[in-house]
Amino acid sequence: MTRLQRIALVAAQWLLAAVVIWYAFRALSGQWSAAAAGLTALDIGWVWIAAATMLVALTYLLLIETWRRILIAWSAGLPFSVASRIWFVSNLGKYVPGKIWSIAAMSAMARSNAVSPVAAAGSSILIQFISIAAGIGVVLVAGAQAIDRPLLAAVVVAVLLVGIGVTPLLLPRLVAGGAGLLGKQVVVPPMAPSVVWWAFARAALSWLMYGVAFQLFIRGVLGEAAGATTSYIAVYAASYIIGFLALFAPGGAVVRESAMVAGMLRLGLSGQADALTIAIASRLWLTVVELLPGLAYLAVGRRGTSSTN
Numbered sequence: 556m557t558r559l560q561r562i563a564l565v566a567a568q569w570l571l572a573a574v575v576i577w578y579a580f581r582a583l584s585g586q587w588s589a590a591a592a593g594l595t596a597l598d599i600g601w602v603w604i605a606a607a608t609m610l611v612a613l614t615y616l617l618l619i620e621t622w623r624r625i626l627i628a629w630s631a632g633l634p635f636s637v638a639s640r641i642w643f644v645s646n647l648g649k650y651v652p653g654k655i656w657s658i659a660a661m662s663a664m665a666r667s668n669a670v671s672p673v674a675a676a677g678s679s680i681l682i683q684f685i686s687i688a689a690g691i692g693v694v695l696v697a698g699a700q701a702i703d704r705p706l707l708a709a710v711v712v713a714v715l716l717v718g719i720g721v722t723p724l725l726l727p728r729l730v731a732g733g734a735g736l737l738g739k740q741v742v743v744p745p746m747a748p749s750v751v752w753w754a755f756a757r758a759a760l761s762w763l764m765y766g767v768a769f770q771l772f773i774r775g776v777l778g779e780a781a782g783a784t785t786s787y788i789a790v791y792a793a794s795y796i797i798g799f800l801a802l803f804a805p806g807g808a809v810v811r812e813s814a815m816v817a818g819m820l821r822l823g824l825s826g827q828a829d830a831l832t833i834a835i836a837s838r839l840w841l842t843v844v845e846l847l848p849g850l851a852y853l854a855v856g857r858r859g860t861s862s863t864n
Contacts, residue, residue: 603775610768614761621757622682628750631674643848650806689758690792698789723748766791782824790818
């Protein structure tokens with residue numbers, strides 16, 4: 556990469572950071588003013604909050620390794636430190652309206668680290684698909700007691716498993732077909748089914764870890780977290796996925812919180828007031844946890860670039 560390209564990449568990353576901070580501030584400012592009075596009256600259990608945060612951090616590392624394993628399967632491995640930087644910085648894109656920015660940033664940063672365009676773009680899309688599919692499966696299993704049509708839920712789970720099973724067969728054709736529409740020819744290396752299944756298993760485990768962290772967080776905020784752990788897993792995963800699928804909402808703001816309140820009430824985890832408090836408090840908590848690593852990587856990268864020049 557030339558010096559001009561490095562400067563352009565750094566400038567683009569800082570522009571992304573500025574846009575992300577603006578959107579995040581706009582999304583959170585109204586929620587904070589609505590929740591400030593209630594939150595300041597709470598006796599926060601910081602040990603539980605710290606435990607929840609550490610578990611979320613471990614979940615991030617698991618997901619990074621999952622993505623890295625997909626790259627390795629396409630002969631495009633990255634050192635874990637580099638993969639971590641790409642993951643956290645590109646993750647900032649979720650706070651910009653539209654859901655393509657995070658994927659686009661991950662793909663572009665991977666290409667800048669000598670990853671082939673096919674592996675960069677393909678892995679970025681594949682990890683999102685596998686994560687959402689695993690999350691839906693986890694919701695249907697963990698939240699089975701709240702599902703009115705269990706047979707339909709079982710059919711959906713079966714379809715998801717079949718979809719994961721045929722992904723290694725369909726992926727090369729889908730990528731080649733998409734490239735053909737753009738007038739390009741690409742060769743997609745084959746991927747062993749075991750790679751996809753392991754990625755699916757790791758993604759499912761990540762949702763379980765997120766749900767446990769969510770329960771720990773609630774324990775820290777409210778002083779207790781009554782109910783089955785599976786219920787917290789289902790509520791967290793469902794609300795996150797619904798927020799992710801809301802294309803117009805940066806970071807799923809408002810949509811995720813609404814789904815979280817509805818889920819907590821549906822599964823009897825809290826009353827209306829406590830559910831609203833948790834929804835807003837968890838948004839503030841997760842926004843900080845998600846933004847800080849990416850912004851820190853940008854700051855460190857900027858200092859490194861300045862010292863090199």
